[in-house]
Amino acid sequence: MTAGTTGQDPDRVTLRQILAYDEDGVLRLLLAPAGQDVAVRGLIIGDEGAARPHERRIVLAAGLPPGPAAARATVREAARRGAAAVVLRESEDAPVPADALAAAEECGIALLARAAWADWGDTIALLRSATAFAEAGRGGPAADPAEGGGLPALVSATARSCRGSITVEDTQFRVLAHSATGPDADGVRRSTILGGRVPDRRVAELRRSGLLRTLWTSQDVIHRAADGDSPERLIVAVRSGGEMLGSLWAAADGQRLSPDAAQVLRRAATLAVPHLLRHRLRESGTVRREAYALRGLLHGDGDRRAHLWSLGLPSDAPCAVVVAVRDAAEGARAERTLEALAIQATASRPTGRVLREDDQVAVLLPVGDIGDGRRAALSLARELDALAAGIPDAAPVWVGAGQTVRSGLEASHSYGKALLVVRALREREARGRDHPPVRHAGPGDVGPTIDALRMLDAVRPVWEDGDGPLHELIRADLATGGDLVRSLAAYLETAGDVPKAARRLVLHPNTLRYRLRRVRERFGLDLDDPDTRLVLTLAVRLTGVL
Template sequence: MTSGTKGSGPDHVTLRQILDHDEEGVLRLLLAPTGQDVTVVGVVIGDEEPARTHAGRIVLAAGLPPDPATAGTAVREAARRGASALVLREQEGAPLPAQALAAAEECGIALLVRASWADWGDALALLRSATAFAAAGRDDLMADATTGGLAALAAATARLCRGSITVEDPQFRVLAHSATGPEADGLRRSTILGGRVPEWRVAELRRSGLVQTLRTSGDVIHRAADGDTPERLVVAVRGGGEMLGSLWAAADGRRLSPDAAQVLRRAAALAVPHLLRHRMRESGTLRREAHALRGLLHGSGDRRAHLWSLGLTPDVPCAVVVGVRASPEEPGSEDRTLEALAVQATALRPDARVLREVDTIAVLLPAHDGGQPRHDAGQPGDALALARELDALAARTPGAPPVWTGAGGTVGSGLDASLSYEEALLVVRALRDREGRGRDAHPVRSAGPDQVGATIEALRMLDAVRPVWESGTGPVHELIRTDLAAGGELVRSLAAYLETPGDVASAARRLTLHPNTLRYRLRRVRERFGVDLDDPDTRLVVTLAVRLSGMP
C-alpha cells in the first residue's frame, strides 16, 4: 500500500522535520548516511506492491519477521527501489541486526526503528502530522500563528473575527481558547472554566441536529443569536475526511466581522496539524503507559524505565488488583463490564494505573496519591477493599458475566509488581476453583491471598505435580482417561466422595444421588479399574488426578 502526504502546501517533509516533530519518541534514528535533510514525499507500508517504485518515500517494514538476514535484505530492497528511509520495529531487549546497519551504510539509506510501545498506526500519524505542519500556511496573515500552537491560532482568529474563539476536540473538550472578556456570555465562561461544553448544552445541540450537521458538513455553520446567547459560527476541523475537532466563534459584545466565516475556514485548515499532533500525543501517551504497565506486570523489558513512564519511582510500594470475567453469553457484554470496572477503579483511586486486556483488567495501586503519602494506600486492606468494590459493581451490573477479583500482596517497589500480579491471578484462580467445586455455600468472587491461602498453596502444588502425572501410567490414569471420554460420571462421583471426605451420605446429597447409587459407582472403580480407595497412597493419587482433571 502506498499513500502520499500531499496537503495544501508542500507535498513533502524532510527527515529532520519528522524527527523534530516527533516529541513522543515514536521513531528513533539509527543511521542517516546522506544526512537528515533527505526529502520524504510519502509512505509505503510493507511491500504489498513489489512492482511500484519507492522513490522519495519512507518504508514502514510492517510484518517483517525478526530475522537478521531478512532485515538486511529489506534494507537493500528499499534502497534499490529509491526509498529515502526504512523503519524497522524495535525488538525490546534485542539489538538491531548488524546486517541491517551495514546494508544501510553501504546503500546510503536512512535507517530508523519504531518504539516497542508504539504501533505502525502511530508512525503513520506522525508522518501525517509532520507533513501537515510543513504544509501549513506560509502566505497569509495567520501564518505566524501556526508556530505558536493552538492558543496562538485561537488568539489570531479571534482578532480577525472580532469575536471569542474556542477550539474543541470531537468530545467537546476545550483544547484552546482566546482571551475571555467581561462581555462573554455565561455559556462561554462555564465552558472555559469546566474545560468542556456542559453536558446539558451538548444534549441540546444533539437534539437540534447541530452535532450531526457538524460531523457531516464541510463548511461554516451559522447559529443566530437567541436571547442571552450571542451569534455563533462553528466549523469542523477535518484531516483526511476525518473530524478532528471544531472551532467556535462567538460574538461577545459586538458583531462578528463580515469575513468571519472566511477567517474561520482558514483557521480550521491551519488547526489540522495541531489537532493531529494533539491526537498523536494523547494516543501515544496511552499506548506508552499501557506498554509500561504491561511490562511491569509481566516482568519484561526495562522495569525501571517502565516505572518512570508511569510517573512512579522505585521506592513506591504497590499492590495489584486483578479482575477476570467469565465467557459472556451476550456478545459485547464483556467490554461494557470491564470498561465499567476500569472507570470505577480510577474513580475510587485516581492514582491507579489500569490495564485492559481481552478478559482481564489489572489495577496497579501505588502507595501515594498526587505525590502525597497515603496511610492506607498499598496496604493489603486497600487492595482488598478495591477488589470488593469492583466485585460489588460487577454483581449489580445487569446481564454481566461473572467476574472474579483478586488482590495481590503489597510489594516494596513497583519493580516487583509482577509478584503481586501473579499472586492476584492465583487468588482469582483459587476463587474460581472453589466455586467450581462447590466449596462455598454462596459464590465468593473477591478475596486477597489471606482469604484463600490454602487453596493457593494447593494450586501451586498441583501445578508442580502436573508434569509428573501427565508422564505416568497405571490404573488411575486408565480410570481418569476412560471415564472422561465417557462423560466423567465416575470422576465427578470420586470428587464428591473425596471432598466429603469418604462420607457416602454427604457425597450422595451433593451429587443428588441415592447413597446406594454412589456405592455402586465406587465398586465399579475397584472392580473395573483395580483402584483401591482404601489404600492411602492410591487415595492420594486419585485425589490429585481428579483435581488435575479439571472436573468440578
C-alpha cells in the same frame, strides 16, 4: 497520507521535519547516511506494488518475517527502488538486527525503528500529521511552538482578524486553545475556559438544539445569531479529509464580528488541522504508551523503572493490584460488563492505572502505606463485584485483590497473586464450596485454596511423566465419560463417607459402592492405602472434572 503524495510541494517535507514533530518517540532514528534533510514524498506499507518505484517514500516494514536475513533484504530492496527510509519494528528483547544497520549504511538509506509500545497505526498517524504540519508552512499563525507560535498564535491571529473571541475545542469538547477574554465575554465562554471544557449542561443544550448534528455534518461556517445574553457566534468544524478533529468558535466580544469573519474562520480551520492532528496523536500515543508500560509492570517485562516513569508513579510508593476476570465463554455480555468495571475503576480511583485487555481488567492501585493496601484493594474488589452483580443480565466476573507490595517495581507479584485469588474463587465455586458463590476476595480469604492450586501446578509435570494403574484408570475412564473419576473425587472429598458422597453425586449408595469395587478389582488399587489416596486426590483434581 497515502502512497504517492504528501501535498503539492513534496520537497518541502523532510525527514528532519517529521522527526522534529515526533514528540512522543514513535520513531527512533538509527542512522541517516544521506543526512536528515532528504525529501519525503509519502509512505509505502509492506511490499506494496511488487515492481513499483518507491520514489523517496518511507517504507513501513509491516508483516516482515522474523530474523536478520529478512530485515537485511527489505532494507536493500527499499534502497534499490529509491525509498528515502525504512521503518523496522523494534522491541526490548528483539532490537533491529546489526545486518539491517550494515545494509542501510552500505546502501545510503535512512533506517528508523518503531517504538515497542507503538503499532503501525501509530506510525501511519504520525507520518500523516507530521506531513500535514510541515506542509502548513513555518510562517505566520501556523508557526512551530518552539518559535513562539503554534495553535495559540493561530488563535490570537484569528481573533484579531475577525474581531471576536476564539476557542478551539476537540471532539470531546475540551478547550485546546483560546484567545484573550475581554471583560464583556459571556458567561458560557468564561466557564468553558475556566473549566477547560464546555460545561455538560451546555453540551446537552447544543445537542437538543440540533447544532452539534449540523456541525458534525456541515462543511461550511455555521452562523448563530445573538440570543439574550448569548452573543453572535460563528462555528466551523476542523476536518482532515472526512475525519472530524474538533471545532473553532468565534464569539462577538463587546463588538460586531468583522464582515469577513466567516472567511477568516474557514481559513483558520484549515491551518488548525495539523495542530489538532498533533493533539490527537499525542493523546493516542500517551494512552498506548501507558498501556504498554502498565502491561510491562504487571507481567514483569522490560525496564520496570522506565515503565513507572511512563506512568508517572514514584518507585518507592506501595501498591496493590486488583484483577477482574470474566467467563471467556460469555462473549459480548461479559465484554460489556468488563467495560463497565474499567470505567468505574478509572472514575473512582483517579490515582490508579487501569489496563483492559482480553478477558480481564487489571488495576494498579497506589496506596498510602503497606497497612492501608489490603483494605484499599479489598474495597475496590468489593466495589467492582457489587457493580458486576448489579448489572442486569451480567456475565459472571470474579475479582481478586493481590497482596500489597513495597513498590510498583514489584507489581507483577501482586498481579500474580490476584490471578491466583481469582482461580481460587472459580475453583471453590465449581466445587460447590461456597453457597452462595463468593465472587471477590483477597489472598487471606482463600489462602488454603491458593496453596492447593500452587501445589497442583507444581505436581502436574510429575503426574504427567508417570505411568501405572492410577494413570491407566484416569485415562481409560475419562475416555468413556469420567464417571469413575467423578465418583472417586466425591468419595475422597467426603473422607470416604459413601452415603454423603452418593448424595453429592445424586446416586444410590450401592451404585457408588459398585463403582469403587470396580476400581479395586479392575485396576488393583487399594483405596485404604494412604499413598494411593493422596495420589488419587491429586490426580482427580488435576483432571478438572469438577
